Amino acid sequence: MSTLSQEQIKQLAEHLENAQLECREVIKITDDHPDMDFDDAYDIQRVIRARKQARGETIVGYKMGLTSRAKMEQMGVDSPVYGFLSDRFEVQESSAVPVSRFIHPKVEAEIAFVTKRELKGPGCNVAQVLAATEFVMPAIEIIDSRYKDFRFDLVSVIADNASSSGFVTGGTVSGVEGLDLRSLGVVLEINGEPVETAAGAAVLGHPANSVAQLANMLAEHGESLPAGSLVLSGAITAALAVKPGDTATVRAQGLGSVSIRFTE
Numbered sequence: 569m570s571t572l573s574q575e576q577i578k579q580l581a582e583h584l585e586n587a588q589l590e591c592r593e594v595i596k597i598t599d600d601h602p603d604m605d606f607d608d609a610y611d612i613q614r615v616i617r618a619r620k621q622a623r624g625e626t627i628v629g630y631k632m633g634l635t636s637r638a639k640m641e642q643m644g645v646d647s648p649v650y651g652f653l654s655d656r657f658e659v660q661e662s663s664a665v666p667v668s669r670f671i672h673p674k675v676e677a678e679i680a681f682v683t684k685r686e687l688k689g690p691g692c693n694v695a696q697v698l699a700a701t702e703f704v705m706p707a708i709e710i711i712d713s714r715y716k717d718f719r720f721d722l723v724s725v726i727a728d729n730a731s732s733s734g735f736v737t738g739g740t741v742s743g744v745e746g747l748d749l750r751s752l753g754v755v756l757e758i759n760g761e762p763v764e765t766a767a768g769a770a771v772l773g774h775p776a777n778s779v780a781q782l783a784n785m786l787a788e789h790g791e792s793l794p795a796g797s798l799v800l801s802g803a804i805t806a807a808l809a810v811k812p813g814d815t816a817t818v819r820a821q822g823l824g825s826v827s828i829r830f831t832e
C-alpha cells in the first residue's frame with residue numbers, strides 16, 4: 569500500500585538525490601510525511617535509481633543494510649533494508665578518496681558476492697545463493713546518510729537508498745566451495761589498528777542468507793537479482809566514521825585485505 573502520490577514520490581526522490589549530489593544534509597523525510605510506508609520508500613528509491621540510469625549510470629548490484637545486531641543496535645532499528653549500487657559509487661582499491669565527496673562518511677567491513685545466475689524470490693535460500701555465487705571477496709562500504717546526524721527511521725533510510733554512496737572491493741577472489749562464510753573472521757582496521765572484529769555469522773546468521781533475503785525483498789516489488797550482480801551482504805561490524813588522513817582496511821580470513829585512504 570502506498571500513501572504518497574506519484575508527484576510526491578518524484579519530488580522526494582529529487583530532493584534526496586540532490587542532497588546526495590550536492591553533499592548536503594537534510595532532515596528525515598518522515599518529519600513532513602509521517603504516514604509514508606515501506607512501499608512509498610522503495611518507490612522513492614526506485615525513482616532515484618531511474619534518475620541515475622537516465623543520466624547514463626549503470627546499476628552494478630545492491631547492498632544489504634542493517635543486517636547485523638551491531639548495526640541494528642547502533643542505528644536503533646530492527647530489520648534489514650536494501651539499496652542499489654551505481655557504477656559511480658565504486659572506488660578503486662588502495663586509492664585516495666576525498667572526504668569532501670561525502671557529507672559524513674562511515675566505513676563498514678563487508679563480504680561482497682558476485683552472482684553467476686539470476687536469483688529470484690520468494691523462497692530464495694542460502695543453498696540457492698551459494699549455487700549461484702561466482703565468487704566472494706572482502707569489501708569496504710562507505711555509507712553516507714543524507715540525513716542530519718545519521719538520524720532516521722527505516723522508511724526514511726530506505727528512501728535514501730539505504731545510505732549507499734561508495735564501495736571498494738579487493739583482496740582475494742574466492743569461490744564458495746570449501747569456504748565457511750559463517751565462521752569467517754573479519755577485522756576492520758583504522759590506521760593499522762584493529763578496531764572492530766567479528767565473524768560472518770554476524771550478518772543474518774550467514775552472509776548468503778542476506779543475499780537470499782535481498783532476492784526475496786526484490787520479489788516483493790516484482791524484481792529479481794540479475795546474474796552478474798555485485799551484492800554487498802551487509803556490515804559485519806558497527807560502522808566507523810572516517811576523517812581526512814585515515815586509512816581503512818578490511819581483512820577477511822583467507823580472503824586477503826582491501827584498503828582505502830581518505831584525503832581532504
Ligand code: 0L1
Pocket residue numbers: 631632633634635639643676709711712713718725730731802803807
Ligand atoms: O549498510 C548499512 O548497514 C547502512 C544502512 C543504512 C543505515 C545507515 O546509514 O547506517
Ligand code: MG
Pocket residue numbers: 631632633634676678709711800802803
Ligand atoms: Mg553496509
